[in-house]
Structures are given as C-alpha cells and as structure tokens.
Amino acid sequence: MIYTKTGDAGTTSLVGGTRVLKCDVRVEAYGTVDELNAHVGLLAEMVKASDPEHYSCLKQVQNHLFIIQTLLATEEDANIQLPPLPADAVTELEQRIDRLQAQLPQLRSFVIPGGNAAAAQCHVARTVCRRAERRIVELRQQHPVDHSIECYINRLSDFLFVLSRHTVLSQGDLETLYHN
Numbered sequence: 615m616i617y618t619k620t621g622d623a624g625t626t627s628l629v630g631g632t633r634v635l636k637c638d639v640r641v642e643a644y645g646t647v648d649e650l651n652a653h654v655g656l657l658a659e660m661v662k663a664s665d666p667e668h669y670s671c672l673k674q675v676q677n678h679l680f681i682i683q684t685l686l687a688t689e690e691d692a693n694i695q696l697p698p699l700p701a702d703a704v705t706e707l708e709q710r711i712d713r714l715q716a717q718l719p720q721l722r723s724f725v726i727p728g729g730n731a732a733a734a735q736c737h738v739a740r741t742v743c744r745r746a747e748r749r750i751v752e753l754r755q756q757h758p759v760d761h762s763i764e765c766y767i768n769r770l771s772d773f774l775f776v777l778s779r780h781t782v783l784s785q786g787d788l789e790t791l792y793h794n
Contacts, residue, residue, distance in 0.1 A: 629684065630692030643753040644686035646746040647767075651679040653739040660732040661781065668777065671710060675770065678703050682763050686750070690758055699762050707769040714776045718783065724792035725775075729782030736778030743771040 620626075625633045626641060634641060658672035681699050688696060727737035747767045753759055782789050 628689050628692075629687050629694060629696075630689035632689055639749070639753050639756055640686060643746070643749040644683045646742065646749045647679055647683045647686060650739060650742045650746050651676055651683065653735065653742050654679065657732065657735045657739055660735055664732075664785070665781075668781075675773075678766065682766065685760065685763065686753065699760070699766060701762075704762065704765045704769050707766070707773050711769070711773050711776050714773075714780045718776070718779050721779075722791075725779065726790040726792055727778070728790050729778070730785050730787045732785075733778040733781040733787070736774045736781060740771050740774035740778070743767060743774060747771065 620633075621636065624636050626636050627633050628640065654672055654676050658669050658676070661672070662669045678699060681697055684696055685699070688694060728734050747764065750759055750764055750767060754764070779789060
C-alpha cells in the first residue's frame with residue numbers, strides 16, 4: 615500500500631527507524647534534495663532529444679542526488695551499509711564545467727534566467743540546489759554530514775549555471791544579461 619497512515623500525525627521515519635517531525639532539519643535537507651532531483655529530472659527530459667550527452671549526465675546526477683538523499687535521511691548511528699557518493703563525483707562535475715566553460719564567451723554581466731525553456735529550467739534547478747545547500751549546511755550544525763555531499767551540491771549549482779548558458783547559446787538563442 616502506498617499509504618501507511620504513519621505520517622498522519624506529522625512525523626516520518628528516518629533510515630534507521632527513528633521517527634521525527636516532518637519539519638525536522640534532516641527532513642528539510644533530504645526533502646529539498648528530493649525536490650532538486652525532480653527538477654533535474656524535468657531538465658533531463660527537456661534536453662533528451664536535442665542533447666543526449668547532457669541527458670546522460672543529468673541522469674547520472676539524479677542517481678548521485680538519490681544517494682545523497684539516502685545518506686541525509688539516515689541516522690548517524692544506524693548500522694546500515696549504504697552506497698557512498700562516488701569519490702570522483704565532484705571531479706566529474708568540475709571537468710564538465712571546465713569543458714562547457716571553454717565553449718562559452720566570457721561573462722561580463724549577471725545573467726537573467728531564461729533564454730529558452732531548458733535554460734530557464736537549469737536556473738530553477740540551480741536555485742533549488744542552492745536552497746538544498748543551505749539546508750545541508752543547517753543540518754551539519756546539528757548532525758555530521760559528509761563533506762563530499764556539500765562539495766557536490768555546491769559544484770552542481772555551478773554546473774547547472776554553466777549548462778544554462780551552454781543550452782541557450784547552443785540552441786542559437788540569446789542570453790538575457792542584466793543591465794542597470
């Protein structure tokens with residue numbers, strides 16, 4: 615059954631069995647990563663036909679985000695073996711950022727989100743990613759969080775920004791730059 619009714623009183627279970635309020639800092643952190651994962655999934659489907667390489671990359675990102683969600687949802691004293699975030703996950707994102715950045719003109723102004731639908735979705739995902747980062751930092755104030763998770767989320771927001779620019783320009787669209 616999809617409904618258990620165990621959450622009807624405003625609590626949920628962590629991986630390990632402890633019940634916490636649905637507004638617990640841990641639930642906020644992994645819930646925001648879940649939201650980010652959904653936005654990345656939408657973005658992947660938006661670029662699937664036009665950019666199979668980035669589609670594949672975004673599907674890999676979704677897998678990494680699922681690992682992160684699980685790690686954040688797990689009690690620190692739970693005796694459960696979980697798959698870690700791959701050791702090279704951050705480096706892979708950095709390499710992708712560098713390759714994309716090399717193809718882009720130098721940025722001399724702030725970018726206004728938009729340009730085309732996929733680029734706008736990159737920005738939506740990027741802003742949710744930044745919120746996830748803030749929630750993870752907040753969680754770290756109360757519970758141990760693997761540093762690689764923070765690094766990955768931080769780098770992912772950078773990747774989504776660069777991907778937004780690449781998506782606009784590769785489609786022949788124009789970036790909207792901020793001018794005061």
